Amino acid sequence: xxxxxxxxxxxxxxxxxxxxxxxxxxxxxxxxxxxxxxxxxxxxxxxxxxxxxxxxxxxxxxxxxxxxxxxxxxxxxxxxxxxxxxxxxxxxxxxxxxxxxxxxxxxxxxxxx
Amino acid sequence: xxxxxxxxxxxxxxxxxxxxxxxxxxxxxxxxxxxxxxxxxxxxxxxxxxxxxxxxxxxxxxxxxxxxxxxxxxxxxxxxxxxxxxxxxxxxxxxxxxxxxxxxxxxxxxxxx
Numbered sequence: 763x764x765x766x767x768x769x770x771x772x773x774x775x776x777x778x779x780x781x782x783x784x785x786x787x788x789x790x791x792x793x794x795x796x797x798x799x800x801x802x803x804x805x806x807x808x809x810x811x812x813x814x815x816x817x818x819x820x821x822x823x824x825x826x827x828x829x830x831x832x833x834x835x836x837x838x839x840x841x842x843x844x845x846x847x848x849x850x851x852x853x854x855x856x857x858x859x860x861x862x863x864x865x866x867x868x869x870x871x872x873x874x875x
Numbered sequence: 876x877x878x879x880x881x882x883x884x885x886x887x888x889x890x891x892x893x894x895x896x897x898x899x900x901x902x903x904x905x906x907x908x909x910x911x912x913x914x915x916x917x918x919x920x921x922x923x924x925x926x927x928x929x930x931x932x933x934x935x936x937x938x939x940x941x942x943x944x945x946x947x948x949x950x951x952x953x954x955x956x957x958x959x960x961x962x963x964x965x966x967x968x969x970x971x972x973x974x975x976x977x978x979x980x981x982x983x984x985x986x987x988x
Binding site for chain 1: 881907909917918919920921924966968970971972976977979980981982984
């Protein structure tokens with residue numbers, strides 16, 4: 763089993779709709795999870811971090827974590843064309859801090875105007 | 876905020892030559908930096924952990940004699956790709972811990988011809 767699995771996409775969502783991105787992980791010890799956005803040819807930029815079970819909201823973004831199910835998701839409300847990018851979930855491997863990350867394969871999201 | 880600067884952003888080199896990539900933390904000290912590699916349409920894969928004043932730690936399958944890492948100061952780590960071959964063509968990204976998470980450099984697109 764891969765450490766981190768994401769729905770590979772590509773995912774197309776109409777502008778203004780909700781985009782839902784999912785990620786499952788295999789390491790039950792993981793305590794922190796991150797969502798990164800990566801535009802083509804650019805390095806990843808952090809958009810959300812979540813450490814506790816439940817939802818965390820930041821503007822149009824909501825991260826959801828369920829440690830029992832080993833599942834983390836990202837919802838993007840009121841999707842905009844500028845949200846078109848690849849979204850990567852990531853977490854630190856066992857025994858490491860938040861700076862060393864294992865990444866999922868990424869989900870390519872396209873917002874259709 | 877914390878900034879990690881990577882140079883060059885793009886480099887083209889001939890097969891068999893060596894290329895050096897620099898990663899600098901501009902306004903903070905980083906005793907540890909990380910080097911990732913990303914092939915087209917794939918996720919980031921950690922190559923090595925760069926430790927200031929000591930040897931780098933390489934991930935399984937990464938040739939330490941081919942990817943030389945030097946971390947001689949608290950603000951600079953360098954990755955040298957020696958005897959580069961076309962299969963080394965990739966997007967190389969460094970990161971350092973800044974605050975509660977990883978801060979990434981802009982990335983270096985290496986093309987070996």
